[in-house]
Each structure stands twice: as structure tokens, then as C-alpha cells.
Amino acid sequence: MKNRTLFSSFAAFVLALIAPMSASAQTKPNIVFIYADDMGYGDVQCLNPQRGKIKTPSMDMLASEGMLFTDAHTTSSVCTPSRYGLLTGRYNWRTQLQTGVLWGYSEPLIAADRLTVGGLLQQNGYETAMIGKWHLGMTMPTTNGVLPVGRKPKTLNIVWDGKIQNGPTTRGFDYYYGISASLDMAPYVYIENDRFDGEIPQDGKSSTAEGFTRDGVLPEFGRRAAQYISQRDDDKPFFLYVPLNSPHTPIVPTKEWVGKSGLGKYGDFQMQTDATIGQIVDAIDAAGLKQNTLVIVSSDNGCSKAAGIPQLQKQGHYPSAQFRGSKADLWDGGHRVPFIVRWPARVQAGSRCDQTICMTDFMATCADIVNAKLPADAAEDSVSFLPALDSKPIVSTRAGIVNHSISGHFAYRQGKWKLMLAKGSGGWSAPNENAAKNSTQKAQLYDMDADPGETNNLYESRPEVAERLLKQLESDVQGGRSTKGPMAKNDVENIVLWKNQTRRSK
Structure with missing residues (x-):
């Protein structure tokens, strides 16, 4: 009985030692x-x-x-x-x-x-x-x-x-x-x-x-x-x-x-x-x-x-x-x-x-x-x-997110606003960029909360929003990063933002 008690005490001691190790491994x-x-x-x-x-x-x-x-x-x-x-x-x-x-x-x-x-x-x-x-x-x-x-x-x-x-x-x-x-x-x-x-x-x-x-x-x-x-x-x-x-x-x-x-x-x-x-x-x-x-x-x-x-x-x-x-x-x-x-x-x-x-x-x-x-x-x-x-707000140093199409056209999303530097879909859906090349609209701006189907282009009526998003996009491109940190470099010197126009970002 005494030996069994000693063994049990020793086993408990060993388990106590390895428990933190097991818990640590399981946290990942x-x-x-x-x-x-x-x-x-x-x-x-x-x-x-x-x-x-x-x-x-x-x-x-x-x-x-x-x-x-x-x-x-x-x-x-x-x-x-x-x-x-x-x-x-x-x-x-x-x-x-x-x-x-x-x-x-x-x-x-x-x-x-x-x-x-x-x-x-x-x-x-x-x-x-x-x-x-x-x-x-x-x-x-x-x-x-x-x-x-x-x-x-x-x-x-x-x-x-x-x-x-x-x-x-x-x-x-x-x-x-x-x-x-x-x-x-x-x-x-x-x-x-x-x-x-x-x-x-x-x-x-x-x-x-x-x-x-x-x-x-x-x-x-x-x-x-x-x-x-x-x-x-x-x-x-x-x-x-x-x-x-x-x-x-x-x-x-x-x-x-x-x-x-x-x-x-x-x-x-x-x-x-x-x-x-x-x-x-x-x-x-x-x-x-x-x-x-x-x-x-x-x-x-x-x-x-x-x-x-x-x-x-x-x-x-x-x-x-x-x-x-x-x-x-x-x-x-x-x-x-x-x-x-x-x-x-x-x-x-x-x-x-x-x-x-x-x-x-x-x-x-x-x-x-x-x-x-x-x-x-x-x-x-x-x-x-x-x-x-954890159902908590995401804490971000990034102002918004950038999206890119198959033809290299850019879009920028910040909150409810979305700016598209394209005249058409930027991709395969009609009208594509070739079909929309003669369109008078320079770009597209949508309120994604009110218009998730992207049917009402506000680019002309809300120029201040479009310009704000464009400046942020240019900053994210030029800085080599979109999050807080030291200046980084892109792998290419010139990245063309406006594929349908002459305006460029370096």
C-alpha cells in the first residue's frame, strides 16, 4: 500500500511537471x-x-x-x-x-x-x-x-x-x-x-x-x-x-x-x-x-x-x-x-x-x-x-483594401465606398474595357451599403470621395505597403493605375 501511495504521488508530480508543457503545445x-x-x-x-x-x-x-x-x-x-x-x-x-x-x-x-x-x-x-x-x-x-x-x-x-x-x-x-x-x-x-x-x-x-x-x-x-x-x-x-x-x-x-x-x-x-x-x-x-x-x-x-x-x-x-x-x-x-x-x-x-x-x-x-x-x-x-x-472590431493601420482585375485595372474599397479605375468591368463581363473604351465616364464610384449591385455610379456627383480614395490608393502603391511600417519597395518601378488614361503612379 505504501509503495502504491509513493507511486501515485510520483505520478502526480510528473503530471504536474508536464502539464504546463502540454497546455502550451495545445494553445497553438x-x-x-x-x-x-x-x-x-x-x-x-x-x-x-x-x-x-x-x-x-x-x-x-x-x-x-x-x-x-x-x-x-x-x-x-x-x-x-x-x-x-x-x-x-x-x-x-x-x-x-x-x-x-x-x-x-x-x-x-x-x-x-x-x-x-x-x-x-x-x-x-x-x-x-x-x-x-x-x-x-x-x-x-x-x-x-x-x-x-x-x-x-x-x-x-x-x-x-x-x-x-x-x-x-x-x-x-x-x-x-x-x-x-x-x-x-x-x-x-x-x-x-x-x-x-x-x-x-x-x-x-x-x-x-x-x-x-x-x-x-x-x-x-x-x-x-x-x-x-x-x-x-x-x-x-x-x-x-x-x-x-x-x-x-x-x-x-x-x-x-x-x-x-x-x-x-x-x-x-x-x-x-x-x-x-x-x-x-x-x-x-x-x-x-x-x-x-x-x-x-x-x-x-x-x-x-x-x-x-x-x-x-x-x-x-x-x-x-x-x-x-x-x-x-x-x-x-x-x-x-x-x-x-x-x-x-x-x-x-x-x-x-x-x-x-x-x-x-x-x-x-x-x-x-x-x-x-x-x-x-x-x-x-x-x-x-x-x-x-472574438466578435470584436478589427484594429487596422490599413486605410482600405485594393482589388485588381485580370487586365490589371485597380479598385479601392474604404468603408462603404468603392472606387474603380475602369470604365467597364475591368474583366470579362459586359461591358468589358474594350467595349466601354468610348464611354464618357472616367471611372466608377459606388456606395456599397446602399448599392451592393453597383448600378448607380457616383463618380461625377461625389468627386471629393473619389479624390480621397484615389490619393489613398496612390499612397498605398507608392509606399510599397498599405500597413504601418517602414517604406517598402515594389518589385517594379512603375505601376500603372489608370489603364484607360495617361495618369500614372510610380
Whole structure:
């Protein structure tokens, strides 16, 4: 009995010693960021209950267990630049990429010495992994040192058993499995860490590795993400970034999902996307990690015209909900996106946030969560939205947020006001810039509280507001940063603000 008492006392002593260590480890949440591709604000049922006809039970459930953001924006209305902003906390137009997107064989956009969210979390004790679509460039091994160019090069010079340089594992991720870009641009081959998981013939007749199928990519990403989560333990927090390939083109729901929505293949693919998100969330819950895992679900831009928006609207489904425009545009339908957060240990179930946030803010938020100080030369456009998760006002040194279209046109949002330095959509929706080039209106100004559909242009009637927003935009561009801190430099000397005029910002 005496020995048992001594053992119990010793065990209690040991537990008392290690308890603070365990508590300390548990204070850092696991972080899972699921980034859909071309999913519109109105494609999520709980964000668009009146004009949304696609069933999204997984995301609706996630929102009911967490917080729904109604005014979240990507930095750009197309893929590559919005991903750059998310992972670096810096606006994409500060780089050499002023318009458009990268291709599947493109060189990396993120500089080797730039801190990313993954790198930040690595420095603070996290295991980091990415499973999905990269679309930020990497240096692939070639026979002559020259990378193929374009959406689908006619000939290839890739060394398929060679080592890939400057990929995700050199930009903050311990592990990577995925594809280099979208499924409508070559190459169609999986990559694991810094090696190809397959080979494509060099004759240009095919751009697809043996066994690779486009409709198999989404299920593979979901399976691998769930598997990664199931293999984690409690010793070390993890960050998992899952940029999906859907519902971006090609719109390829698997056989079991075809016809499920009653709205055509886009609706089917969106339902499958929702189910994949549910699969990943279920893996978190099954692993007993629900309470202290921060889950975020969002999209890299609005719904694409390739979804067949007019036909969807005829059937009662509005992918941009009450907002004007879609992917590639400066109107809100191009960059206002779903943003759902679940973190039971901190976020109140069924809560809602109407404060404006930008995708660049993810990095400062992660720094805030792990109590890390960001270096002066990182996350220049990032503001922590952590207070919003506690239903408090976001404290910001940034005056507003900047949005960018596929053609490089700029918009500036501050409070209820939005200034667009474009005559038309700035993107693909009518009227685009070419169609609107003879318009007498120089720019557009909208009161987003009174006019969320951006139908009443106040640029001529409220010149004082337009001028104030323009000056702030010019300051944010010229200073190399939009948050408080030392002057920073853009990667390019001249950034053209007025694409339709001669006025420039340096």
C-alpha cells in the first residue's frame, strides 16, 4: 500500500511537471485552409439562401458551427495573383505579374527570400503541408535550361526524372502533393515534393501522364488531405493548405455526382466540391482534433463565365448572389468570396462577421494566433482579423483594401465606398474595357451599403470621395505597403493605375 501511495504521488508530480508543457503545445491550433477554385459567393447556400439553388450541406454545417464572413475579398479576381496574396500577405501587383496568370510551366512568382504563411508557421513549431493546385510557378528540370511557354506547349524538353526547384517545399511547406497549375493548362501530371509522379511524352501529342484523369484530381486531393490529417498526432501543431481544383474548368464531376444538382455539370461539380470539403472536415473531427483546429474555407475568386451563368440564372441560381460581375472583374462578383471559419475553442457557433477583410490578412492573423512578430519586409498588406473571431472590431493601420482585375485595372474599397479605375468591368463581363473604351465616364464610384449591385455610379456627383480614395490608393502603391511600417519597395518601378488614361503612379 505504501509503495502504491509513493507511486501515485510520483505520478502526480510528473503530471504536474508536464502539464504546463502540454497546455502550451495545445494553445497553438492546427490550421486547415481549404481554397476552392472559381467558387462564387452565391454558390454557397447559406450565403445565398434566396437566389442559390446548389445544395452545399458541408459548408452550411461548417458555418453553423463557426463564423460566416460576408465581406471577404481576394486581392485579384483570377487565380495566380490571389494565391500570391494569400500566402505572402502582399498584394500581387507589387510583383512583375501585372496582368493575367502564370502557366503550368512558369517560373516561380514568390521570391526565394520572401516569407510565406507556411514559412512563418514553420518558424513557430508547425508541420506544414500543401495538397492541391499550386499555380505560383516552379522551376522544372529541362534538357536545355529553357522552360516551355504557354497553356499547352507543342513540344517539351522536361527531364521527368529530374528534381524540381523553387516549388512549394522551398516556399514554406514540408510536404507537397498536387498539380502545378489549373486543369486547363499543361502539364497534367502529379508532383510529390520536388519530383514528378509520372511522365509525359516529349513529342507534344499528349500533355497527360499515364493514369492521370482530370475527374480523378478532386477525389485524390480529398483523399490525401483526409489521410494527412488522420496521421497527425498531438505532439506538434500542423498547417494544411488545400487549394482545390474545383469548380474551375474543366468542369468534370465524377460519375456518381453527374445529375445530382439538377442544374447541369457546374452545379454537380460544386456539390462534389462541397462534399470534398466535408470529407476533410470529417477527418479532422474523426481524429479528435475538432476543438482546437482552425478551419477556413474560401475561394480564390468569383464564379467563371465558363459555368454558364446565364443558364444557371434562368434556373434560379445566381453564382454571385446580389453582386455584380464574376471571375476576372473588378465588380464585387469577381472578388467577394465565401469565407467560413470554424474554431470551436474560440469562435462562437452560428456567428457572423460583416467587417471587410482581404485574403492578404491570413498571414497577419496566423502571426497573431502564434504570437509571432512579422519582420518589416514581410506581409506588407496584411492585417489580423483575429479580433473578428472574438466578435470584436478589427484594429487596422490599413486605410482600405485594393482589388485588381485580370487586365490589371485597380479598385479601392474604404468603408462603404468603392472606387474603380475602369470604365467597364475591368474583366470579362459586359461591358468589358474594350467595349466601354468610348464611354464618357472616367471611372466608377459606388456606395456599397446602399448599392451592393453597383448600378448607380457616383463618380461625377461625389468627386471629393473619389479624390480621397484615389490619393489613398496612390499612397498605398507608392509606399510599397498599405500597413504601418517602414517604406517598402515594389518589385517594379512603375505601376500603372489608370489603364484607360495617361495618369500614372510610380
